[in-house]
Amino acid sequence: MLKRPLAFRGGIRLAHHKYESAHSPIASAPLPERLILPLRQSAGRAPEPIVREGDRVKKGDRIAAAEEWISASLHAPTSGTVRAIGPFPVAHPSGLSAPAIVIEADGADEWGEKTPLLDSPARSAANRAALSPEETQRFLQNMGVVGLGGAVFPSHVKLSRAPNTPLQTLIINGAECEPFITCDDRLMRERADDVISGTLFLRDLLEVKETLIAVENNKPEAADALRAALARADAAREIRDVAVMELPAIYPAGSIKQLIFALTGKRAPAHVLPTALGVQCFNAATVYCVWRAVAHGEPVTHRVVTLTGNVEHPGNMEVPLGMPMGQLLALARPRPETDACIVGGPMMGFLLTDERAPVVKGSNCLIARSDAFFPPLEPETSCIRCTSCAQVCPQGLQPYELYWWSRAKNSEKAARYQLMECIECGCCAYVCPAHIPLVQYFRFAKGEVRAAEKAQDMAARAKERFEFRQLRAEREKAERAEKLARAAALQAEKLALAAVTDTDSPANAQTPTTENAP
Amino acid sequence: MDVLTAIAILTLGAALLGAALGFAAVHFRVEGNPLTEKIAALLPQTQCGQCGYPGCKPYAEAIAQGGADINLCAPGGEDGVRKIAELLGLEIKPLAEGAAQKPPAVARIVEDRCIGCTLCIQACPVDAIVGAAKQMHTVISSLCTGCELCLPPCPENCIEMLPVQETTENWAWRYPARVPALPPLALSPAASGENSC
Ligand code: SF4
Ligand code: SF4
Ligand code: SF4
Numbered sequence: 001m002l003k004r005p006l007a008f009r010g011g012i013r014l015a016h017h018k019y020e021s022a023h024s025p026i027a028s029a030p031l032p033e034r035l036i037l038p039l040r041q042s043a044g045r046a047p048e049p050i051v052r053e054g055d056r057v058k059k060g061d062r063i064a065a066a067e068e069w070i071s072a073s074l075h076a077p078t079s080g081t082v083r084a085i086g087p088f089p090v091a092h093p094s095g096l097s098a099p100a101i102v103i104e105a106d107g108a109d110e111w112g113e114k115t116p117l118l119d120s121p122a123r124s125a126a127n128r129a130a131l132s133p134e135e136t137q138r139f140l141q142n143m144g145v146v147g148l149g150g151a152v153f154p155s156h157v158k159l160s161r162a163p164n165t166p167l168q169t170l171i172i173n174g175a176e177c178e179p180f181i182t183c184d185d186r187l188m189r190e191r192a193d194d195v196i197s198g199t200l201f202l203r204d205l206l207e208v209k210e211t212l213i214a215v216e217n218n219k220p221e222a223a224d225a226l227r228a229a230l231a232r233a234d235a236a237r238e239i240r241d242v243a244v245m246e247l248p249a250i251y252p253a254g255s256i257k258q259l260i261f262a263l264t265g266k267r268a269p270a271h272v273l274p275t276a277l278g279v280q281c282f283n284a285a286t287v288y289c290v291w292r293a294v295a296h297g298e299p300v301t302h303r304v305v306t307l308t309g310n311v312e313h314p315g316n317m318e319v320p321l322g323m324p325m326g327q328l329l330a331l332a333r334p335r336p337e338t339d340a341c342i343v344g345g346p347m348m349g350f351l352l353t354d355e356r357a358p359v360v361k362g363s364n365c366l367i368a369r370s371d372a373f374f375p376p377l378e379p380e381t382s383c384i385r386c387t388s389c390a391q392v393c394p395q396g397l398q399p400y401e402l403y404w405w406s407r408a409k410n411s412e413k414a415a416r417y418q419l420m421e422c423i424e425c426g427c428c429a430y431v432c433p434a435h436i437p438l439v440q441y442f443r444f445a446k447g448e449v450r451a452a453e454k455a456q457d458m459a460a461r462a463k464e465r466f467e468f469r470q471l472r473a474e475r476e477k478a479e480r481a482e483k484l485a486r487a488a489a490l491q492a493e494k495l496a497l498a499a500v501t502d503t504d505s506p507a508n509a510q511t512p513t514t515e516n517a518p
Numbered sequence: 519m520d521v522l523t524a525i526a527i528l529t530l531g532a533a534l535l536g537a538a539l540g541f542a543a544v545h546f547r548v549e550g551n552p553l554t555e556k557i558a559a560l561l562p563q564t565q566c567g568q569c570g571y572p573g574c575k576p577y578a579e580a581i582a583q584g585g586a587d588i589n590l591c592a593p594g595g596e597d598g599v600r601k602i603a604e605l606l607g608l609e610i611k612p613l614a615e616g617a618a619q620k621p622p623a624v625a626r627i628v629e630d631r632c633i634g635c636t637l638c639i640q641a642c643p644v645d646a647i648v649g650a651a652k653q654m655h656t657v658i659s660s661l662c663t664g665c666e667l668c669l670p671p672c673p674e675n676c677i678e679m680l681p682v683q684e685t686t687e688n689w690a691w692r693y694p695a696r697v698p699a700l701p702p703l704a705l706s707p708a709a710s711g712e713n714s715c
Binding site: 040090092093094096097098409437440441443444446447448450451455458459460461462463465466468469 | 558561562563564565573574643644645646661663684685686687689690691692693694
């Protein structure tokens with residue numbers, strides 16, 4: 001275990017803007033009348049609805065079930081009636097609609113049956129050991145637990161062991177490195193015991209050697225709360241291999257590869273997953289949800305969202321999934337000059353296009369935008385090849401080369417400069433003196449690369465099917481010819497036989513054979 | 519004497535090399551024309567025949583033998599032409615007249631009009647249509663390449679081409695505008711509930 005975190009390459013120091021929203025406790029958002037639950041709330045395949053219009057549901061009831069491994073179920077955040085299943089505006093940079101389940105709340109907020117995985121939170125270690133990892137994985141999938149840090153990757157998938165590298169390190173990511181966002185900070189401060197219990201649960205399940213909880217050093221209260229909770233857990237059973245580490249607040253310290261390097265000194269080369277290095281990472285809020293699910297039988301139905309920016313009352317709220325974002329931001333009272341709403345952080349977020357779009361599992365922050373907080377972008381000029389971008393790129397890329405090829409719409413060349421390793425952190429665009437929206441070019445070029453890959457796959461499959469079809473046609477032709485020949489031969493034989501018995505004339509027997517043969 | 523030795527050595531060398539080359543020619547022979555394969559790998563494999571050849575491979579063969587222009591493949595589009603031009607070291611040229619790239623689409627059979635004649639099944643080069651005689655037929659849209667070869671044989675004219683819809687699943691970021699503009703968003707004034715924090 002490293003004594004002190006290492007400094008990763010690149011990165012930038014940003015104004016934190018955390019104190020505005022971090023000073024007050026997490027409040028409960030009022031229950032809206034209608035909840036809109038988009039089916040896709042995680043990476044992988046969207047779950048399939050298992051309710052119909054008019055069905056009554058209780059809080060925590062499963063309303064859509066995962067049908068594939070990389071997919072997670074979805075649950076009703078409150079009791080009420082299913083009103084519609086169909087396309088609805090969602091928070092997506094495209095502004096397109098996506099299929100969703102609409103629930104009209106009845107106001108009772110009545111829980112359905114809760115079935116925790118561990119019968120009581122104090123279930124003994126021996127019992128816990130009897131749980132098979134597969135059982136836990138299935139359970140978490142059914143509880144809809146996904147990464148709440150932003151990538152929304154289903155958590156159960158990350159609990160599978162890599163075939164040949166044993167897991168050594170479990171990292172709990174509480175870095176929360178993007179400015180303005182404080183939802184994980186407040187959660188770690190106020191619910192540290194659950195975060196620690198969840199951490200220990202995952203530690204036992206994955207059988208790792210060391211567990212590191214990473215918190216940026218601009219959140220000393222969260223780090224202290226976690227240490228205190230750890231000490232309380234330690235009093236119950238001895239814990240030697242779990243430590244809270246404070247990272248220097250350099251953006252993007254919470255990005256996975258940077259975090260792994262800072263805490264373990266391991267560098268993941270391009271296209272290598274962290275599990276191949278024996279490291280697995282979970283976000284702190286995800287770990288909290290894991291514990292709520294396994295110990296209390298509560299699926300993921302709510303999440304903490306930071307409301308901040310140009311508002312009267314910045315803070316954090318525990319919000320039922322499906323609450324319209326416009327309605328939620330209104331609770332923090334945006335000031336008059338607010339002109340837009342940023343979903344996510346200021347570095348990696350996007351602008352909300354429809355205020356009816358609902359909060360989903362991945363929505364961590366809403367920022368009321370105004371020119372005072374975010375001065376308007378200056379016009380883009382030409383790249384002067386100053387290489388400032390390359391100096392701050394945490395992935396060690398050369399953004400100016402990526403830009404050159406992306407701008408020329410030559411995504412193949414950009415891919416050769418490791419475009420796909422770009423994490424879209426925005427450091428390069430932040431420092432660029434030419435005000436080039438570099439990340440926007442990279443996102444475009446990445447889309448092109450993915451489309452080309454898809455076309456290539458499609459072509460390969462079409463070719464395979466076409467060739468198989470030709471093969472089959474040939475085989476069928478050959479078979480038909482053979483059958484005909486056989487039938488002809490048979491007939492010839494019969495005729496010959498008849499000829500021999502009847503007239504004894506061999507001349508008659510030969511004619512049909514030659515005529516019928518193809 | 520020296521001259522004779524030199525000649526002998528050279529003759530021996532020539533014979534050995536000749537034998538080696540002959541052996542290589544027989545044992546390491548490449549089946550098919552490697553250039554044809556390389557060109558075929560750049561074609562979209564829809565087998566649609568819009569280039570005037572009976573499939574992607576025949577067209578690749580025709581290009582490899584120098585007989586065909588490189589800009590005849592409509593589904594491959596300008597990008598496809600560029601890739602072939604780069605491979606062969608030729609000038610990039612625009613798509614041939616009449617060979618316009620269409621937006622991606624998949625076939626759909628209007629099922630209540632289908633009479634189950636199986637003609638479209640026989641036409642589809644990638645086996646993307648399922649059905650049996652006198653039964654309704656269906657296109658498996660994930661396998662359909664949009665080649666439109668199934669349209670003409672249908673006696674009922676009941677196959678239509680549906681453009682692929684843009685969804686949040688297949689959407690991709692656009693090329694950035696020079697000056698990024700904010701989408702208009704009117705935030706309603708404090709709508710519901712008192713703020714408790
Ligand atoms: S920071 Fe901007 S101007 Fe400087 S090299 Fe990078 S892209 Fe060019
Ligand atoms: S956005 Fe991509 S290229 Fe730019 S600094 Fe971040 S990782 Fe590097
Ligand atoms: S279904 Fe029709 S359009 Fe689709 S691949 Fe087959 S023949 Fe072509």
